[in-house]
Amino acid sequence: MKTETSESPAVSALLARNRPSRGRKAGVLGLAWLHGRLHATAFRRHQIVASWSSPTAVRSLEQFADALDDLLRETGYSGTEAFLVLAHEAFLHQLETVPAFSDRAARTYLRSRVERLEREQEPMLWVAQRALTVRKEHAHLLHLLPGSFYYELNEIFIARRLELARILPLLVPMQLELAALESGEKTPVLLAAEAGEATAVMAGIPGGDVMFSRTTLASWADDPGRVAVEINRSLLYAKQQFGANVERAWLAGPGADKARGEVETRCGSDKRIDTRAFHPEHWLQLVDRLSPSHPINLVAVHLRKRRRNRWIRTAAMAACWLVCAWVGLSSWNARESWAAEREALERLDSGDGDLMEERERLLERNAAVARDRETIDRIVNDRLPPVPGRFLANLAQAFPREARLLDFNLRLDENGVWLVRIEGEIEADEETARIVAASLGRQLARGAFRVRLHENARPASALSIEAGVVKQRFSLEGGLFEN
Numbered sequence: 001m002k003t004e005t006s007e008s009p010a011v012s013a014l015l016a017r018n019r020p021s022r023g024r025k026a027g028v029l030g031l032a033w034l035h036g037r038l039h040a041t042a043f044r045r046h047q048i049v050a051s052w053s054s055p056t057a058v059r060s061l062e063q064f065a066d067a068l069d070d071l072l073r074e075t076g077y078s079g080t081e082a083f084l085v086l087a088h089e090a091f092l093h094q095l096e097t098v099p100a101f102s103d104r105a106a107r108t109y110l111r112s113r114v115e116r117l118e119r120e121q122e123p124m125l126w127v128a129q130r131a132l133t134v135r136k137e138h139a140h141l142l143h144l145l146p147g148s149f150y151y152e153l154n155e156i157f158i159a160r161r162l163e164l165a166r167i168l169p170l171l172v173p174m175q176l177e178l179a180a181l182e183s184g185e186k187t188p189v190l191l192a193a194e195a196g197e198a199t200a201v202m203a204g205i206p207g208g209d210v211m212f213s214r215t216t217l218a219s220w221a222d223d224p225g226r227v228a229v230e231i232n233r234s235l236l237y238a239k240q241q242f243g244a245n246v247e248r249a250w251l252a253g254p255g256a257d258k259a260r261g262e263v264e265t266r267c268g269s270d271k272r273i274d275t276r277a278f279h280p281e282h283w284l285q286l287v288d289r290l291s292p293s294h295p296i297n298l299v300a301v302h303l304r305k306r307r308r309n310r311w312i313r314t315a316a317m318a319a320c321w322l323v324c325a326w327v328g329l330s331s332w333n334a335r336e337s338w339a340a341e342r343e344a345l346e347r348l349d350s351g352d353g354d355l356m357e358e359r360e361r362l363l364e365r366n367a368a369v370a371r372d373r374e375t376i377d378r379i380v381n382d383r384l385p386p387v388p389g390r391f392l393a394n395l396a397q398a399f400p401r402e403a404r405l406l407d408f409n410l411r412l413d414e415n416g417v418w419l420v421r422i423e424g425e426i427e428a429d430e431e432t433a434r435i436v437a438a439s440l441g442r443q444l445a446r447g448a449f450r451v452r453l454h455e456n457a458r459p460a461s462a463l464s465i466e467a468g469v470v471k472q473r474f475s476l477e478g479g480l481f482e483n
Helices: 009-021 061-075 103-120 147-159 171-181 224-242 256-267 280-288 300-350 352-382 387-398 430-446
Strands: 028-034 037-044 047-053 081-087 092-098 124-131 138-146 163-169 189-195 198-204 210-216 248-252 272-276 403-412 418-426 458-466 469-479
Touching (some): 061 147, 103 124, 103 138, 138 147, 147 163, 171 189, 171 280, 224 256, 418 430, 430 469
Parallel strands (some): 189 248
Antiparallel strands (some): 028 037, 198 210
């Protein structure tokens, strides 16, 4: 069955009036939906601001939505945070024994049990509460709420701009109250509390773990005898299953004094029965002081997952926006770069004529420079080295004073060898002339030009006599710069 989440005219008017002041500073709204009865209390800084109780029975989600509209209008609550103490036929409680594993292994075991239950029925919101046991195994009390029930209930709150931050079983405030009533006690105590049209019964150590809990679909206002029988059965169950003799019991709720006599009659005179006329707002006041991260909060894990998923979605959206911005910026930069390059290309194209003229001018200049360089190289490389003049100067220093040079020839042959031919005459006899010519050849061979004379050179020959003077001719031939 799906609950309609559209706002009724009354709700719209209420929301329009309260929207401007909605916020956490407006306080918190506590609701107790206990087997057909709905009670609400508005708190601000843990102080009661307003209370409201439904005058009619509230059993279905449609009735709950209508009652929620009424209580928001009556209490004038303008905040957003709300919590719910729930005791409903859809809210299941199941005791499970777990092997003596670590806490992590025990939770894994319980999760597998819940998953098997979900395969048989539907997805569940669940939380485990440690319970007492006399065996070696550990015991946990599973609180199970069908997912469909929760989502429809949550939609009702969302449609009215309310955040359902906590859902707790009635067992939680009962356990807190038991610890307050029997402070310092270490023996088991039973507490029976009126829960709308039913009675919730629990037994446990004050300030410690729960032994068991059960719900009787009868109230002492309508059928005190049946409630007394169920309380007596609970006492016997505690003795049989846990070996505990529960000697004290508390009755909490309106009209508890009227049911006291019936309970004492059924349970025996050895049992001490005390009463407290607690109104449901007392349970809400106890829960209001608890943290949203209380371990028995049925929606704590679900809300953490939802906030984490919301954060992931926000981060993903932010990343997507960043990527889109980066892509847009990159596209804009690319477009601007392309436009700048096109402008540069157009500027270059507009200067093609000037560049071509400049190119022709540079080509002509380079050609002229190349011609000049070629001329210089030809002048420098083709000119003969100054060997003849220097060799002639060297020969003049080495030439004997009594000799006269008749012919001198120095040339460079095709192999790059300097060839020299020297002819002269000496005023002396033949023997002296030979000695002088040989000395000249040795000086030239030892000199800087390293002249090597050929074998066919004529040191002294061709005797001639002129005016009574004897002259001897000589001829020297060879090559320069030879080792």
